[in-house]
Amino acid sequence: MLWACLRFPLLPLEALARSDPDDTPLAIAEGATRPRILACNARAHAVGICTGMDVSAALALAPRLRVHARKRTLESRALEEIAQWASQFTPAPSLEGEDSVLLEIGGGLKLFGGPERAIAAIRAGLPALGFSALAAAAPTPTAALMLARAHRERMIVDAALLRRELAPLPIAAVDCPEQSMQALADIGVHTVGALLALPRDGLSRRFGPGLIATLDRALGRLPDPRLPFAAPEQFSTRLELPAPAWEVEALLFGSRRLLAALGGWLRGRGLGAMRLRLDLIHEDGPPSLLALNLSTPSRDPAHLGALLRERLERTRLPARVEAIVLATEQCEPLTGRDLSLFPGVEAAEDSHLIERLCARLGDEAVCALRPYPDHRPELAWRTHPPARTSPALLPPGPRPLWLLAQPQRLDQFLRGAQPPVALIDGPERIESGWWEDRDVRRDYFLARTRSGQTLWVFKEKSGTDPDSWHVHGIFA
Amino acid sequence: MSAPLHALLEHANLWRGEECARTVSALASGFAALDACLPSGGWPQAALTEFFLPIEGIGEFALLMPACAHLTQAGRWLAFVSPPHIPYAPALADAGLDLSRLLLIQAESRRDKLWSLEQALKSRHCGAAFAWPKQLDDRSLRRLQLACEQGESSGFLFMPEAAAINPSPAALRLRLAADDAGGLEIRVLKRRGGALGQPIRLDPRRPA
Numbered sequence: 206m207l208w209a210c211l212r213f214p215l216l217p218l219e220a221l222a223r224s225d226p227d228d229t230p231l232a233i234a235e236g237a238t239r240p241r242i243l244a245c246n247a248r249a250h251a252v253g254i255c256t257g258m259d260v261s262a263a264l265a266l267a268p269r270l271r272v273h274a275r276k277r278t279l280e281s282r283a284l285e286e287i288a289q290w291a292s293q294f295t296p297a298p299s300l301e302g303e304d305s306v307l308l309e310i311g312g313g314l315k316l317f318g319g320p321e322r323a324i325a326a327i328r329a330g331l332p333a334l335g336f337s338a339l340a341a342a343a344p345t346p347t348a349a350l351m352l353a354r355a356h357r358e359r360m361i362v363d364a365a366l367l368r369r370e371l372a373p374l375p376i377a378a379v380d381c382p383e384q385s386m387q388a389l390a391d392i393g394v395h396t397v398g399a400l401l402a403l404p405r406d407g408l409s410r411r412f413g414p415g416l417i418a419t420l421d422r423a424l425g426r427l428p429d430p431r432l433p434f435a436a437p438e439q440f441s442t443r444l445e446l447p448a449p450a451w452e453v454e455a456l457l458f459g460s461r462r463l464l465a466a467l468g469g470w471l472r473g474r475g476l477g478a479m480r481l482r483l484d485l486i487h488e489d490g491p492p493s494l495l496a497l498n499l500s501t502p503s504r505d506p507a508h509l510g511a512l513l514r515e516r517l518e519r520t521r522l523p524a525r526v527e528a529i530v531l532a533t534e535q536c537e538p539l540t541g542r543d544l545s546l547f548p549g550v551e552a553a554e555d556s557h558l559i560e561r562l563c564a565r566l567g568d569e570a571v572c573a574l575r576p577y578p579d580h581r582p583e584l585a586w587r588t589h590p591p592a593r594t595s596p597a598l599l600p601p602g603p604r605p606l607w608l609l610a611q612p613q614r615l616d617q618f619l620r621g622a623q624p625p626v627a628l629i630d631g632p633e634r635i636e637s638g639w640w641e642d643r644d645v646r647r648d649y650f651l652a653r654t655r656s657g658q659t660l661w662v663f664k665e666k667s668g669t670d671p672d673s674w675h676v677h678g679i680f681a
Numbered sequence: 682m683s684a685p686l687h688a689l690l691e692h693a694n695l696w697r698g699e700e701c702a703r704t705v706s707a708l709a710s711g712f713a714a715l716d717a718c719l720p721s722g723g724w725p726q727a728a729l730t731e732f733f734l735p736i737e738g739i740g741e742f743a744l745l746m747p748a749c750a751h752l753t754q755a756g757r758w759l760a761f762v763s764p765p766h767i768p769y770a771p772a773l774a775d776a777g778l779d780l781s782r783l784l785l786i787q788a789e790s791r792r793d794k795l796w797s798l799e800q801a802l803k804s805r806h807c808g809a810a811f812a813w814p815k816q817l818d819d820r821s822l823r824r825l826q827l828a829c830e831q832g833e834s835s836g837f838l839f840m841p842e843a844a845a846i847n848p849s850p851a852a853l854r855l856r857l858a859a860d861d862a863g864g865l866e867i868r869v870l871k872r873r874g875g876a877l878g879q880p881i882r883l884d885p886r887r888p889a
Binding site: 557575585678 | 737740770776788797859
């Protein structure tokens with residue numbers, strides 16, 4: 206077993222600031238009567254704001270500082286999003302406390318190529334989600350948690366070394382009540398090593414059995430089961446924007462965070478998205494809905510982001526957006542980890558072009574054609590979705606490359622400007638469709654005009670205007 | 682050949698017209714008479730080709746059918762960007778095209794049409810893209826030419842005769858006209874590797 210602990214010390218800030226593309230001073234405050242700064246971004250830090258400062262003092266330092274109240278719901282939602290994303294590394298991520306996620310990565314070490322690479326892969330993915338983490342790993346979850354709480358980004362692989370490695374950690378790394386911590390400090394116990402050296406029964410009597418149990422779990426003497434985070438069957442996450450926006454770039458910036466999380470969730474399940482739904486929540490009024498339909502499943506955040514950009518640029522929003530909800534509506538199995546290594550990439554890129562076109566022009570603007578078995582020329586073809594094979598049907602006679610959407614009267618087509626046309630082939634009688642309303646009875650000819658055009662013309666044999674001449678196609 | 686001349690010909694800085702013409706890879710047109718006159722022996726690949734027509738329906742599209750059939754059978758896509766009429770599926774199938782490789786794109790605005798054409802040309806899976814603009818400015822043409830180079834695809838533009846006076850970066854510019862016998866008269870306005878005086882006459886519906 207190898208447990209990785211991801212601890213997010215800046216979670217109160219990042220839960221909100223990660224969807225904010227512009228780099229202005231931003232701080233999170235907590236406290237009802239005298240709010241104090243809990244966390245602030247680098248820009249705020251640069252103008253002298255630090256944690257623990259009064260909000261009024263901070264605002265005096267930087268009048269343009271944006272201060273938001275801490276929202277614990279946002280933090281727990283962010284932590285759940287991270288757990289969903291992390292399901293690509295472990296079948297059972299679990300949430301720990303207010304700011305940590307535990308991942309059992311021991312089972313997947315072979316897949317990732319060793320513990321160092323696994324941790325590196327996890328760390329490499331987090332910036333795209335907009336979080337910064339302290340990552341530590343140890344054979345027991347409690348030990349991993351202790352390392353992360355002590356800000357030690359270490360990795361202990363061998364369980365026999367646990368005791369030696371944990372000994373230098375400060376006792377603040379141990380999860381125990383504040384007054385126990387104070388009492389331990391009073392008797393001169395400052396490190397975990399010193400704590401472990403104390404007699405067990407005495408510790409148990411003074412500080413209760415909880416402390417001993419925590420230490421035993423950390424050293425692997427007691428079982429330490431964790432409750433896995435139960436991810437919902439469909440991915441659905443909400444992202445709050447720190448300031449309402451309707452600029453495409455700002456919306457795209459936030460959406461990319463969600464797409465990165467979605468990518469991890471899909472990879473963990475071996476799926477690709479076929480239909481995505483993006484709800485843009487406005488301050489008032491119903492949300493704007495964007496649907497993304499893909500022709501082949503995909504979980505590539507860059508590709509999905511490019512599609513979304515086209516769609517966003519085409520959409521007129523009625524008001525500013527204050528939150529974005531991304532949800533999957535339909536997913537399909539997508540196997541293979543590195544598609545670029547396999548020949549399958551060709552098919553995937555074909556559909557990238559089609560999806561890009563559809564995203565900008567609309568789904569109905571892009572189609573393929575196929576012949577259809579009907580004798581009536583206007584019904585002898587159909588549109589259908591691109592990239593599907595159709596049976597080859599060869600026509601019985603010469604057919605023009607252009608078909609007019611509606612047959613036009615010959616005199617109107619020529620606009621009276623040209624002398625009569627010469628018939629060079631025909632007739633071909635087409636008579637069909639008596640069983641439905643669109644009855645057709647025509648003699649088709651190839652005709653050449655003086656200016657050199659070859660036309661597909663017919664002489665009407667029935668209907669309201671018999672013996673009239675019409676143009677139906679052009680031999681382009 | 683004398684030694685000094687030979688040495689001169691070997692020189693890297695010497696530019697030779699025929700070599701330049703051969704650098705453009707080509708797509709056989711299916712018409713021997715035409716291939717003989719086109720630099721590198723076919724439609725330019727990774728470049729733009731412009732056709733100037735007095736009127737539609739003189740066999741201008743039939744001229745491209747053998748090359749289109751070849752491209753689709755090789756698995757590459759064809760994109761028709763906002764064609765003036767319905768490309769008739771039975772006739773296309775009859776010309777030997779694999780219709781599963783065909784993409785019909787209906788864009789409304791001029792900007793969307795250009796964008797779609799550029800996207801199609803840029804995609805390496807599209808072998809050729811066709812468009813029917815009334816006129817294109819130099820900047821758009823350059824963008825399209827660049828897209829062709831990027832995607833190694835052939836762009837074919839069908840334009841009215843009047844547009845032929847504008848300069849263009851296209852690799853090949855042809856003026857088409859119907860001749861009295863029902864065939865096609867092709868004048869090469871521009872090609873890489875020197876001008877051609879004589880027009881080419883052929884029957885676009887009978888590849889040979």
